[in-house]
Amino acid sequence: MKTFIALLRGINVSGQKLIKMELLRKVLIELDFKNIKTYIQSGNVIFQSNETEPVDLEKKISALILKHFSFEVPVVVVTLSDLEFVADNNPFATQTMPGDTQPYVTFLSEKPAAFNMEVLKSIDFGADRLIDIDRYIFLWYAHGAGTTKLTNTIIENKLKVKATSRNWKTVHKLIEMAKAST
Missing domain, CATH: 3.30.70.1280 (SP0830-like domains)
Known part of the structure; x- marks a missing residue:
C-alpha cells in the first residue's frame, strides 16, 4: 500500500x-x-x-x-x-519573514497552462509574492493570509485548475505524519 x-x-x-x-x-x-x-x-x-x-x-x-x-x-x-519536493524547493523557506508571517504553498490538481500562469503573474497583488514550480505555487503574504487578494478562488479562476493552500507549518506536519505512516 x-x-x-x-x-x-x-x-x-x-x-x-x-x-x-x-x-x-x-x-x-x-x-x-x-x-x-x-x-x-x-x-x-x-x-x-x-x-x-x-x-x-x-x-x-x-x-x-x-x-x-x-x-x-x-x-x-x-x-x-x-510534499518532500515542496519542502526542498520552497524559495521563501530560507528568507527571513517579517513578524510571524510564514510561507504558504498552493497545491494544484495539475500543472497549469503557461499562458494561464502568466495571466496570474501579471496581476498586481501588492506586496504579496508568488513563485510557481511545476504543480505548486509558493506564496508569501506580506500582511498575512487573511488580507490577501491572492486567494485560492483567484488562482483557480485564472489557472483553470483546482487549488488548495497550506501554510509551511502544516506542510511539515503532514510530512512528519506521512513518514510515520509508511
Whole structure:
C-alpha cells in the first residue's frame, strides 16, 4: 500500500461545509483506505491505499464526500515525495519573514497552462509574492493570509485548475505524519 495525502479545499471555514474529522475518517474506510489520520480541521488526510493514481483518488474522495455530506469539495491528492519536493524547493523557506508571517504553498490538481500562469503573474497583488514550480505555487503574504487578494478562488479562476493552500507549518506536519505512516 502507498501513502497519500488528501488536501480538501474549503471545509470547516466560517461555518461552511462542516465535516467532523472523526466522521470523515469513518467515511473514508468505504474506499478501503488504511491507517487513516487527519490533521487539524481544515481537511488534511493521510492514508494508505492500493490505488496508484492520485487523480482517481481525488475523484473517489470527492464523490464520497458528496454522497455523505451533500456538498462538493475539491480535493488534491499528493504523495509523500510530492510534499518532500515542496519542502526542498520552497524559495521563501530560507528568507527571513517579517513578524510571524510564514510561507504558504498552493497545491494544484495539475500543472497549469503557461499562458494561464502568466495571466496570474501579471496581476498586481501588492506586496504579496508568488513563485510557481511545476504543480505548486509558493506564496508569501506580506500582511498575512487573511488580507490577501491572492486567494485560492483567484488562482483557480485564472489557472483553470483546482487549488488548495497550506501554510509551511502544516506542510511539515503532514510530512512528519506521512513518514510515520509508511
